Amino acid sequence: MADAATHTPSDNAKKAFSMFADPAAALASARHEFGEHGGVNMSIEASATFTVMEPETMKRMFAGELGPDRDFFIYSRHFNPTVLNLSRQMAALEGTEAAYCTSSGMSAISSVLLQLCGTGGHVVASSALYGGTHALLANFFPKACNITATFVDINDMQAVESAIQEGKTKVLYFEAVSNPTLQVANIPELSALGHRNGLTVVVDNTFAPMVLSPARLGADVVVHSISKFISGAADIIAE
Template sequence: MAAETKTTTTHGFVVSGKKRSGADDRDGADVIMAKKSMLPTAIAAAAAWEDPAAALASARHEFGEHGGVNMSIEASATFTVMEPETMRRMFAGELGPDRDFFIYSRHFNPTVLNLSRQMAALEGTEAAYCTASGMSAISSVLLQLCSSGGHVVASRTLYGGTHALLTHFFPRACNITTTFVDISNHEMVRDAIVQGKTKVLYFESMSNPTLTVADIPELSRIAYDNGVTVVVDNTFAPMVLSPARLGADVVLHSISKFISGGADIIAGAVCGPASLVNSMMDLHQGALMLLGPTMNAKVAFELSERLPHLGIRMKEHSNRAMTYATKMKKLGFQVIYPGLEEHPQHDLLKSMANKDYGFGGLLCLDMETEEKANRLMNYLQNFTQFGFMAVSLGYYETLMSCSGSSTSSEMNPEEKALAGISPGLVRMSVGYIGTIEQKWGQFEKALSRMPDSGLFKN
């Protein structure tokens, strides 16, 4: 296997399994596909994109160095060249990872690049690149798209860290300002765009934590009419929604969440046009290259092994969330879940969602006050083991947090009110461990301990 050359083009990159000399590439030698690559043509890959799981299955499968079914981990920080002239040509941009020439793992690493191809397949974009965290993916994209004096229009309901980045850090450090809008009010979005100045329309496909669903096609039309780039954080809805298919330019992920699934890895991804990804890796002006949020190759290997069963996991997350939301509603709780017909964007989500993945794995209970929220979570964790009081999401156990005092604590009271985050809003990332009957019994057992607490309505 060591002598076999394995090459193909997928999502804007050409990667070979064998080091070649710089001279071999001066005349644009034909790309050879090896018998063990089992790679479809770009046309076949596009046809398979009817479903994100099918797209993942049709993406390149990277075999190990000695023919292993799993790819090898390229743990090297730096890479050799066969001729001295090759290094000069790599730094000049004449040779790169598209022809299997690697300089340094802060630039491109073969193992990370393979995970990036998988993420591009998942989201149906030309290219992708994986980073050390979700926040590094967000900040790097915005810094690549916006210069000093630039302007962003963003949803007023965002993850607290993103809100703080746009509200405090960018104006102070970069002279980039943001206007926050109700993303459901399309006229408000249009009015906030400043011709010639606004560079990005930024929102979450499902908002954190209120689960407002963005009308991605209509928002994309508004942005295109005004020459604005659409950047969507799809962390809450992998497999469920495919923003690039719906009109978005760039799709971001905190891979730490559903994609990882194990609450043990911090990682992010930028999925979008090859031109954008390549510009972000430019040696002179690339935000990813120069800021250096580099993913470790061993982390990339771990994540590439989890992506194949993401679709199965998302279906069960969604199934459980729908079951619990329906039961909680019958008990009289104020439930926010896009799968419920009374959710304001229920029909919108149905019209955009990929078939069979449900409505997502998160639900919210509005307990009105933080005291009631904390009492409920305390019983659910410490008396019946229904779930854990912890931030993050996408774990196999149910994770619960009071958003206003945790993941949205960066926002002031007025900003929380505008975002629709009540003091007692409990965000639940619904897990899939145990049977539904077992876990629901634990929920009911917790409620039986506080019949006179006024936590829910009969």
């Protein structure tokens, strides 16, 4: 985290803010979408497809020149205004460049690991994980796509490093605060260990999004299950 050529107080202050910004303040300063008729909450967009009035606009959309960043939408499976707003809020909360929302926490976890590992990949994972995640890594992945996992005490750095298989391990995976045992991980030390060994560090921050910001502490990817802390009412399945 070395500064550029000069070391001025303003540069250091900016760096400190980017590392330890208050998640609540980040949410408050994020782009706010109002409802269609001026409601304080944005309207829920239930459409699967969207109207385009000009043929030339459609050409530019399919060419990638116009997209959701400029409020042009084609199909809700790609981007939906309501879901896109949620992703902006999640990115602000975690201090990341962007976020992508899926239908459930497990779909987010599986999508991330499939992309990072590929067939034959290996994951070093915490032994204290949400049951669905453990089942995915221990039972489904090895049989379905030849992705294997070694489970370790995530706070035993020697055990974590010993579990890394040179040339095969792609991901170090753990939960910031484990579900449901509440084991707290040392995110900065684990991230440094993972990066020394060329791994992508993926952290599930489901239980502590307003307390910890794994991306600011060294993690590469942060995942959530929105049915827990984020929704607060056990009435939503999303990620």
